[in-house]
Amino acid sequence: MRRILIVMALALAVAAPFLLAGQSYYSGLLAYAAVLAIFGLSINLTVGYLGLISFGHAAFFGLGAYVAGLAIVNFGVNYWVTLLFAPIPAALLGALVGFASVRLGGAYFAIATLTTAEILRLVVSNWIDLTRGPLGLIVRRPRVETLESLGLVFHQYYLLATLLGLGLAVLIVHRLLESPTGRSWKVIRESNALAESIGIPTMRQRVMAIALSGGLAGFAGVLFIPRTLVLTPDLFNPMLSATGLLIAILGGKGTLIGPLLGGAIFAALPETLRFVDEYRIAIFALILLAVIRIQPAGLAPLFHLTRPFRTPGAPAKGGEIAFEPSPRLVVTDLTKRFGGLTAVDNVSMTIEPGELVGIIGPNGAGKTTCLSLISGFTPPTAGEIRYGERKVTGDSPSSLVNEGLARTFQQAALCGSQTVFENVLAATSCPEPASLLSSVLRGPGWRAREARRVRRAWECLAFVGLTERAALEAGSLPYGEQKMLAIAVSLATQPRLLMLDEPAAGLNHTEANRLADLLRSLRQRGLTIVLVDHNLRMMMALCDRIIVLDRGRLIAQGTPAEIQADKAVIAAYLGGYTAEEAQNA
Numbered sequence: 001m002r003r004i005l006i007v008m009a010l011a012l013a014v015a016a017p018f019l020l021a022g023q024s025y026y027s028g029l030l031a032y033a034a035v036l037a038i039f040g041l042s043i044n045l046t047v048g049y050l051g052l053i054s055f056g057h058a059a060f061f062g063l064g065a066y067v068a069g070l071a072i073v074n075f076g077v078n079y080w081v082t083l084l085f086a087p088i089p090a091a092l093l094g095a096l097v098g099f100a101s102v103r104l105g106g107a108y109f110a111i112a113t114l115t116t117a118e119i120l121r122l123v124v125s126n127w128i129d130l131t132r133g134p135l136g137l138i139v140r141r142p143r144v145e146t147l148e149s150l151g152l153v154f155h156q157y158y159l160l161a162t163l164l165g166l167g168l169a170v171l172i173v174h175r176l177l178e179s180p181t182g183r184s185w186k187v188i189r190e191s192n193a194l195a196e197s198i199g200i201p202t203m204r205q206r207v208m209a210i211a212l213s214g215g216l217a218g219f220a221g222v223l224f225i226p227r228t229l230v231l232t233p234d235l236f237n238p239m240l241s242a243t244g245l246l247i248a249i250l251g252g253k254g255t256l257i258g259p260l261l262g263g264a265i266f267a268a269l270p271e272t273l274r275f276v277d278e279y280r281i282a283i284f285a286l287i288l289l290a291v292i293r294i295q296p297a298g299l300a301p302l303f304h305l306t307r308p309f310r311t312p313g314a315p316a317k318g319g320e321i322a323f324e325p326s327p328r329l330v331v332t333d334l335t336k337r338f339g340g341l342t343a344v345d346n347v348s349m350t351i352e353p354g355e356l357v358g359i360i361g362p363n364g365a366g367k368t369t370c371l372s373l374i375s376g377f378t379p380p381t382a383g384e385i386r387y388g389e390r391k392v393t394g395d396s397p398s399s400l401v402n403e404g405l406a407r408t409f410q411q412a413a414l415c416g417s418q419t420v421f422e423n424v425l426a427a428t429s430c431p432e433p434a435s436l437l438s439s440v441l442r443g444p445g446w447r448a449r450e451a452r453r454v455r456r457a458w459e460c461l462a463f464v465g466l467t468e469r470a471a472l473e474a475g476s477l478p479y480g481e482q483k484m485l486a487i488a489v490s491l492a493t494q495p496r497l498l499m500l501d502e503p504a505a506g507l508n509h510t511e512a513n514r515l516a517d518l519l520r521s522l523r524q525r526g527l528t529i530v531l532v533d534h535n536l537r538m539m540m541a542l543c544d545r546i547i548v549l550d551r552g553r554l555i556a557q558g559t560p561a562e563i564q565a566d567k568a569v570i571a572a573y574l575g576g577y578t579a580e581e582a583q584n585a
């Protein structure tokens, strides 16, 4: 059905210039809608998929148009050739703006894009020698004589070019969204920490997405030239940025079809409201406000134009899961101070390959901070962490996950609005990454890797007993199953050493027993495990060795029997009770 729709859309795009042969007005309007849709698609990449609002996407649109215009006017480059290179500076500008701002947070990205557009507007306004400033750069209408000799007129082949451009943009974005790249964008949108914890280099992925978004906006700017033929500083106007933003939001942000709907509406509505003269902009604004108020998710869901996720591949058995042996983890004199509070105080420990080590201690003892330090989420104040031969102190969480050092969080970190399967699939790109280009081209190598990713996701789900839940929204699962899913997500990164932070918290007796069986099984399959939990009965039964922290200091370590008999532990942690008594208290 989907293929039929795609073929029909393509056939219609090719037929449109002929169907509108004598209708240069409507043909121009449709071409304009296609340009706006590409612009909307570009903004949708940041707003819809990364969750980053842009107030200045006109910067990229205008830059693409000006680079092409200057190449045409000053160097006599053929307009159609500029479509190939003029979007590149816009992509590079996107990368630069993204790199400079996203580390600081979403608001900074919005400000950075707005400022960039304003700087470019001032530059083109004042660099009169180059751009003719407000007088505008005049570009001659591009012609294709070969097509004209075949009987086509300008508005027909311009429409064809914009529709093919739109088709190409949709294809690229669609393929990226259904690849490790797009999946990682959606996880980043949900939570940066979650993305890092499954091995996604969040900074690189964001910069890449913003660069792509800038390039697409630049492409739309180049396609806009034949419609305007005069390039003025107004191309960098905040109104244009706002238009692009509204196209994405009104159409349905985070959907592929939304910007197409939005583009069509923004091209057609101001024109159809011409009869109300100077009130048309105000009426248009009112319609927009009403739609956004009544249908905040945009128009796409209203027409059932968003496609539900279909679970790919076939369920697998979890029995095949195996892990590569972990190197030794050596922590030396690790210290973390938060202002005057020393949360971790000179802790040294070694985790041997294949061990299941428990870390226990009263509330506030520093257990979670310890995991956060080792997994790279919190920079240590002092001390050293070595994983195998490598010193990994200060490495980013995602690079550690790629080394095989993964962790889970106290509260199950999941993408609640995505399916159970999507959550696990997103984590499989850690052992099986894919480049941007390979995801667009989808050669045999990419397809084989994707099949392995899908298989791995099914295996991990089967292992934790969630195969039947694959198509459900992760947020709709009961708490215990969400915790199991979080473990499956970590397993999908193919860890060698997994650190679990309170996996049994909130589980009932049966669920905790299941968890214990699962951890035993993981260990038998070669996974090294560090387990932080308050469920002492489980910890004593499960762990080879237990480390006890109290007020940031390591006060004891040994076998469960040794720990239960340790006087310092009984005093500090169990309040003078034995482990058995404390558990039953």
Ligand SMILES: Nc1ncnc2c1ncn2[C@@H]1O[C@H](COP(=O)(O)OP(=O)(O)OP(=O)(O)O)[C@@H](O)[C@H]1O
Pocket: 338, 341, 342, 343, 361, 362, 363, 364, 365, 366, 367, 368, 369, 370
């Ligand atoms: N980001 C932070 N800023 C300031 N203080 C912090 C921060 N994170 C942790 N702390 C403090 O450090 C101490 C250790 O906290 P941590 O969460 O590591 O303890 P824990 O042993 O995991 O406790 P629990 O068993 O309750 O989870 C606590 O006093 C806590 O309030």
